[in-house]
Amino acid sequence: MKKILNNPSDLVPEMVAGMVASYPQYVRQIPETTAVVRNDKAFTGNHPAKVGVVSGGGSGHEPLHAGFVGLGMLTAAVAGQVFTSPTPDQIYAAIKAADQGQGVLLIVKNYSGDVMNFDMAKDLASIDDISVESIVVDDDVAVEDSLYTQGRRGVAGTVYVEKIVGAAAEAGADLKSLVKLGKAVIEQTKTIGVALHAATVPEVGHPGFELGPDEMEYGVGIHNEPGYKREKMVPSAQLAKELLDKIGQQYTGGLSGKKFAVLVNGFGATPLGEQFVFANDVLQQLTDAKATVAFTKVGNYVTSLDMTGLSLTLLQLTDDKWLDYLNAPAATIGWGDTRNER
Amino acid sequence: MKKILNNPSDLVPEMVAGMVASYPQYVRQIPETTAVVRNDKAFTGNHPAKVGVVSGGGSGHEPLHAGFVGLGMLTAAVAGQVFTSPTPDQIYAAIKAADQGQGVLLIVKNYSGDVMNFDMAKDLASIDDISVESIVVDDDVAVEDSLYTQGRRGVAGTVYVEKIVGAAAEAGADLKSLVKLGKAVIEQTKTIGVALHAATVPEVGHPGFELGPDEMEYGVGIHNEPGYKREKMVPSAQLAKELLDKIGQQYTGGLSGKKFAVLVNGFGATPLGEQFVFANDVLQQLTDAKATVAFTKVGNYVTSLDMTGLSLTLLQLTDDKWLDYLNAPAATIGWGDTRNER
Amino acid sequence: MNVEQVKQWMQLYQTEIEKNKDYLSQLDTDIGDGDHGNNMARGVDAVAAGLAKDNPADLAQTFKSIAMSLISKVGGASGPLYGTAFLEMAKAAKDSESDIPTLLQAAADGVAKRGGAKVGDKTMVDVWTPAAQDAKAGQLNAANIDKLVEATKPLRALKGRASYLGERSIGHLDPGAVSTGMLLKTLLQATAK
Amino acid sequence: MNVEQVKQWMQLYQTEIEKNKDYLSQLDTDIGDGDHGNNMARGVDAVAAGLAKDNPADLAQTFKSIAMSLISKVGGASGPLYGTAFLEMAKAAKDSESDIPTLLQAAADGVAKRGGAKVGDKTMVDVWTPAAQDAKAGQLNAANIDKLVEATKPLRALKGRASYLGERSIGHLDPGAVSTGMLLKTLLQATAK
């Protein structure tokens, strides 16, 4: 394992320190935590009280979540250890920092650990009379869903949920309508990922699983969770077809005639050039399938350390407002912006 | 070699097609080329004529250059084959597309191929009475400089040159003053890179060089050019010290008391988390050295396919205007922005 | 159970976890994300530091100190689960309960409620719930605990990360069940005399 | 030289490059970026397609067709260099020059000017410039060409990508010198009869 680190166990605090030192125009650290909260002038100065939006989870998915804290997206974010849910005390600190008297919405990815830790934080906050609600992102359609299991994982689609809900909160939506909005968006968000090489957790020191020199894992999660099949590498166009077919089955009536936002998401070690080759195939095949694409992002948004591979997310835009929220201004490290001066 | 591609020889056209299909709000393809030109409404609609800014080079460095085409940065960009300078006819097409009657500035990275191909394109454009000037970026201080050799390579610092010159052009500066500005900025821009794993050119199929399981190459270029030494891995803080020392020697009087813009640039396969750990060490050591940091970017800006490693760039801000240009609005794929609706 | 016994229990558990850190992470690599050993090691270290710092006077405060250390240092799934177990024991101790079966029942109920898992879902609940019953029946011993842990092997996971593996989770021990087995066996050792 | 000979030259060169594509890329991997074989292969294919399409009538048009194909398809350093060589030969042919030494001199001067390299910098100039002199002296033959190519081996590169290697460029053939050697030897073959 070769990584640019000091002590692996200091990775998360040093990374968070690096983020706030590099981008103080967006984020500051909440003392004694590895959580960050907005630090832009629109937030630190006088401003109308809005619903706080807080997310978080294990580290290793950067820029998710701290990289999406800022005007128009998250109010605060909590970073756990690598691939390990953060603890309730830290989430609670983030809730307090984000609360402006209008309540706080938690965006939780569907993992037992995250769900339980965010639940415990909610309990702590209720003692302070902060109204806290949560929505659980479970966009990974590679996993069979069932009422009797853990359900689907939350993966790359989370960034679109954070963008849309964050923009709505910025526009002044109340807690109740944010919950409704978030659940509706999650319902329409479907992702599948593929890995060419597994991620290496620094404290473990070797890849989570081994793939042959020409093998690919379909349906992989963002923590080295194995997928639904392992096969020989195929050309990008064929891969696009496989993933679009799988995702298309999740929408009643398939893809045809529907309007989508598309996210091609690199897992950390996949060059942007390859992501664009894949995006080209995806967009072409969507056009061929008579689907409309109204919004596209291509890049590393929800990564898995040094995993090679990518995921494809489709979000059916059943409400035109969602597209406005996707296009709304945002000033964060990871979504991109240039207006805020340091 | 595992890559998400179709035919490796189609990589560049398919990648460019993917870029324009994903981000039509920023770029459109110049017909029969792999060059792109601005497609935002501010450019395609009525607007005062400004100097066009054109860059380009071999592919494999995405988001450089096409990812920096848009309001406030480049007017057009040309993509050559992987790691291979583009041809004069394509550069010439980009010059024509970028020209608004005020002349065109070429930003060229210092490689024989790029310099010669851009020179030939300049010759072609001169026949059309387009005034074309060029500046040559040579920020890689790992290479010994000399009048009698090729000189230093152009690497990650190119993105700051493109940002500053692009912002000045957007603000209405004329060709002559842009040349002057660009040369002054290049003079103050110093970069060194390190590799943990070399890049694999798709048509070659194996890494450009082999490093041992605990080795690191110092002073590597962005095309697998070897550096000045190969040594055992060291902790991030020690790496930061080595690179800052090397770069500091390039400024008369060292780093102390000077004001910098800093760029920590990932080479393509290095997780953002590690880049932030390294940025944390760099920023701390700069503070300790009594240097001021007024602007920071951390991320993949000038990559080298799937190379693992990163580079550190310092740009001494000898003129306060440069900081304004760095902070000025820009709407491109790679620098980041959210305002332009598709 | 008294404060001294709990402290000894935690010491024994710390030693056991440290010895088996890599083993637990390996189990979690097979059907999870490979961090269970690290998570638990971080937890038991925090528990030791917390007890030294808090120096709790009674059983309730002791359990609460342990719970807070686990909740605020472990994270992941096991943090809130083990944290809840000790928080529920703290509550029971506050109500002057100190006998092991009653405390274990409170802990087991807390774990089951927090995670929503049922016996047979291939989680630590598969050890906690029947072990509490064994304790009530006076049959909590190392052999029975081992049997409960072993029994997770042939199951298909329905909760936690291992559930994403579906059929492929069959044939592996559940890491949380293994660490729960260690917790209960060190409890027996600490309270044996 | 006449049009037929130039066409044959380009055919022979295409065969030679295709045979040595991997070899040239390997040489360029050692001291450059590993693409010289691919660049040249793209170039000779484009030349063949261009000549078939343009069907040039005279020597000047033939050289110009070749130059444009190389300039617009090769890229990198070798594209403008070889392109300039043929463009200069086209200019000379336009001035009714057709003898080989004169054409080669024009090409060599163009290459030297375009790249700014001098003999001894370990580039293709190390073959072009002395080969033009050999031609003038009636001594351009395969053995002499090979000698010029071989002579790049002990040099330290001062231009092109190999120059970044400093001392480490010593002991390797310059890839552009090798492909120039092939160009000149196929010229001899095409014009021998």
Ligand SMILES: Nc1ncnc2c1ncn2[C@@H]1O[C@H](COP(=O)(O)OP(=O)(O)O)[C@@H](O)[C@H]1O
């Ligand atoms: N919903 C749940 N209910 C009970 N136990 C669970 C649940 N989810 C996970 N677990 C337990 O947690 C263990 C994994 O813990 P750990 O690896 O520390 O956390 P994570 O899964 O977040 O990485 C599993 O082996 C299982 O015993």
Ligand SMILES: Nc1ncnc2c1ncn2[C@@H]1O[C@H](COP(=O)(O)OP(=O)(O)O)[C@@H](O)[C@H]1O
């Ligand atoms: N400035 C120069 N003058 C003359 N020849 C040069 C110069 N720079 C490079 N070359 C030649 O070009 C060859 C490399 O060509 P190629 O690999 O196709 O392009 P690139 O170096 O851009 O990858 C070198 O071996 C050398 O002979």
Ligand SMILES: [Mg+2]
């Ligand atoms: Mg975990």
Ligand SMILES: [Mg+2]
């Ligand atoms: Mg090249």
Ligand SMILES: [Mg+2]
């Ligand atoms: Mg785990």
Ligand SMILES: [Mg+2]
């Ligand atoms: Mg080359």
